[in-house]
Amino acid sequence: MACIVRNYRREPRIGMWSxxxxxxxxxxxxxxxxxxxxxxxxxxxxxxxCPAPFQRVVDECFFMSTNSLTWENARHSCVxxxxxxxxxxxxxxxxxxxxxxxxxxxxxxxxxxxKDNGPEGWRWLNGLPVxxxxxxxxxxxxxxxxxxxxxxxxxxxxxxxxxxxxxxxRYVCQYNGELK
Numbered sequence: 001m002a003c004i005v006r007n008y009r010r011e012p013r014i015g016m017w018s019x020x021x022x023x024x025x026x027x028x029x030x031x032x033x034x035x036x037x038x039x040x041x042x043x044x045x046x047x048x049x050c051p052a053p054f055q056r057v058v059d060e061c062f063f064m065s066t067n068s069l070t071w072e073n074a075r076h077s078c079v080x081x082x083x084x085x086x087x088x089x090x091x092x093x094x095x096x097x098x099x100x101x102x103x104x105x106x107x108x109x110x111x112x113x114x115k116d117n118g119p120e121g122w123r124w125l126n127g128l129p130v131x132x133x134x135x136x137x138x139x140x141x142x143x144x145x146x147x148x149x150x151x152x153x154x155x156x157x158x159x160x161x162x163x164x165x166x167x168x169x170r171y172v173c174q175y176n177g178e179l180k
Contacts, residue, residue, distance in 0.1 A: 054083070054175045057097045058090055061175035064101045064110070068168040071149035074111045078173035085113030086174035087124040091134060091159055094172065098154040107154060109163060111171035114150030116140070116162065122150065134160045
């Protein structure tokens with residue numbers, strides 16, 4: 001099961017729980033810049049089965065595309081897999097997943113599940129508002145008149161940027177299966 005290694009000398013990391021040793025070990029993924037670290041209890045009480053080709057990251061299942069599509073086509077592709085564009089609980093865990101999956105290729109931005117809903121403002125597909133603290137410098141960029149969709153830049157902090165929905169980017173799908 002996933003857990004958080006709380007090391008105050010270095011940044012927190014995601015690890016795996018060792019029942020034999022009753023501790024979190026084998027650190028894998030950095031959570032640098034994470035504003036919220038999930039409680040240990042929340043990570044160990046549930047498990048989530050991720051169907052292929054999704055990969056488990058903490059308690060979420062992600063798939064990163066190898067092709068680039070517009071935001072609408074990316075969402076359609078995710079829905080075709082029984083998923084949707086990602087609305088991650090842990091944004092920096094998603095960033096780490098993207099960084100690990102790129103294997104030498106440069107990924108400037110990926111589509112995630114959020115959009116400018118006009119008077120309602122920026123919302124994730126699950127209906128929650130996009131947190132202002134997660135926007136990149138000078139974002140969202142209101143100068144663009146075209147419809148705007150949410151992109152994540154894994155090399156930036158904060159991570160979120162707006163992009164014209166007609167741009168073609170790689171994308172991350174999220175499977176929201178039932179927790180056991």
